[in-house]
Amino acid sequence: MMETKESLTGAAVAIPYGRSAATLKAASVCFGSFTAIDKLDLEIEAGSFYTILGPSGCGKSTMLRLVSDLIPAARGEVSIFGKTTEEARLARKFAFVFQDAALLPWRSALKNVELPLEIGRKRNIDIPTGPRNPRELLELVGLKGRENALPHELSGGMRQRVAIARALVCQPKLLLMDEPFGALDEMTRDRLNLQLLDIWRETGTTILFVTHSISEAVFLGQKVVMLRANPGRLREIVDIDLPEPRETKLRDTPEFTRYCGYLRDLLETC
């Protein structure tokens, strides 16, 4: 089933609702005898924005690594758009953005964004061609004019935006983000939150976003996945029913504060 959403730029974009982007069925991850994630059941709806919260060590990053085929499930099943995680990785169905932008310091912003395409060509991987080239992606993340800058010439927020553009270059249907703005100051983080929502609307990609910030989780997420610790398990999925498109002033509303309060209380019981 397809529905349309109004993008911030006013254009209607098709978002494939009702289809699963990722499915975890009783998925467990073990490190030796230690169970980091235990029998996790989760269905990630395609086109939606999920934020993931939970106490330190509950398995948020491990869950993203499991979905992205960086670590195997000890038990249970994980599928991405109906494929195994390995098939999905090879088909470039998802991309990862880490807390550290991890750009190659000797390559310009543009050359960093182009890197996955170059690697794909070298390995003869069929990369989905989309409407956007690397220059347009840099424009999308607000870096028009900085294409030739080297990473050390950019601010932390700018480097993260390059990393996001690089993640988008292969048109992933699923974007996995592990605390991408965790190291940034609050104002920069708030600005990038707004930009990320714009990008999400424009691209229609599904986003799984790990954060430690309750307010960031509420501001960005259509759904907040709360995990509990020891071992990592699903505690609750909270639907965030706030007006769209989300704007900065939303943070000052009683509804926003109510969601934050609810999640804070929930976190205390995890």
Ligand SMILES: Nc1ncnc2c1ncn2[C@@H]1O[C@H](COP(=O)(O)OP(=O)(O)OP(=O)(O)O)[C@@H](O)[C@H]1O
């Ligand atoms: N490679 C590893 N080897 C052994 N244990 C690991 C490994 N990676 C993670 N763990 C353990 O698995 C558990 C979950 O770790 P993970 O990093 O996923 O938690 P998290 O919720 O992302 O934590 P935080 O909020 O502090 O970033 C922790 O107890 C951690 O020590």
